[in-house]
Amino acid sequence: MAGEPQIHCVNPADAAPPGGHYSHAVTAGGFVFISGQLPVRPCGTHAPEADFTTQANQALANLFAALAAAGASRQAIVKVTVYVTDIADWPVFNALYAQAMGEHRPARTVVPVPVLHYGYRIEIDAIALSR
Template sequence: MAGDITRDTTTGDIVAAAPSGMAKPGGHYSHAVTAGGFVFVAGQLPIAPDGTKLNEAAFEAQARQVLDNVAAALAGAGSGIDRLVQVRVYVTDIANWPAFDALYAAWAGAARPARAVVPVPQLHYGFLVEVEATALAS
């Protein structure tokens, strides 16, 4: 699992992960933070590892990139899709939900974390989807 992380789950320390293979965060936040035996993944937008913003891409391409980013953040924090507990999905058009759900089902496989969909009027940079998640740490 790639990323620079040192973690002492016995002390309850809050540790920011620095997952490799992801664009640098665009603000004052970490892609993933571990605390209390959990990994908290910040809202992931469709931004490629090289920093390219996919705001002009089709919904499905944006959704795939977001899910890839969530997986990379989890891996960088020493967790994985199979350890997901909760996922929150923000979409700017609820009509895209069936397409997202199909991509998500293939991506999540046997994992069935609690999940919410939140329709929103807009997302940063004109993106169409954003996902945040919580998982068990390893």
Template sequence: MAGNHLHTIFSAHAAAPGGHYTQAVAHAGVLYVSGQLPVRANGEHSSGQPFEVQASIALDNLLAILDEAGLSQRDLLKVTVYVVDIQHWPAFDRIYARYLGEHKPARAVVPVPALHHGYLIEIDAVARIAQEQCP
């Protein structure tokens, strides 16, 4: 069946996977984006940077992957955000609103005790793929 196979997405404008996973997988009209840490596309780590910088890099990665799939922030259906220390929630909400504009997908912000490499944020997402865009 057309559109029922798995199609992996890779953007050179987002951080390359650091383990046994892909940046995103498209299947049956849905794009599943793996957790995006604040690693720059060139592999540069930013764990020592302020939360706001880390959040922006993680969101840049997410949007670059969406773009590679021919999508935009308006196609996001569900976003899950993992933050170390819930005190960062207000700052994240402001940055997120700036990136997404009027679009408000379903979202969860989950406080966690720690993230890989000492990062303060990780973001994963699910987005819709228009029927004509299905690979």
């Protein structure tokens, strides 16, 4: 229909399928909106008992997989929100994030939360520019 917004839902082949009624990413209006990415392994198995570094690296990998499937790069990220269940993990995440992002420094927010799904310690969402 003419005038309808162009919205495209994206679920990367190299990531676990969404665990609910959502898409890993949606492109609309020149942006890519990445849903909250938990540290779920690409095969769909869970490991909430994994150490924080392992969880953070998997959540970042899931975020980057959704971004790539939407046709965008890390350098296109404009805003990141990170949810952590223990603010004491923030310095570890910050170091991992800095290594993963390199010189690119999008806007970022950290939100301490009491609990995350499946007992995970971190979840990450983002907004990026689409091509």
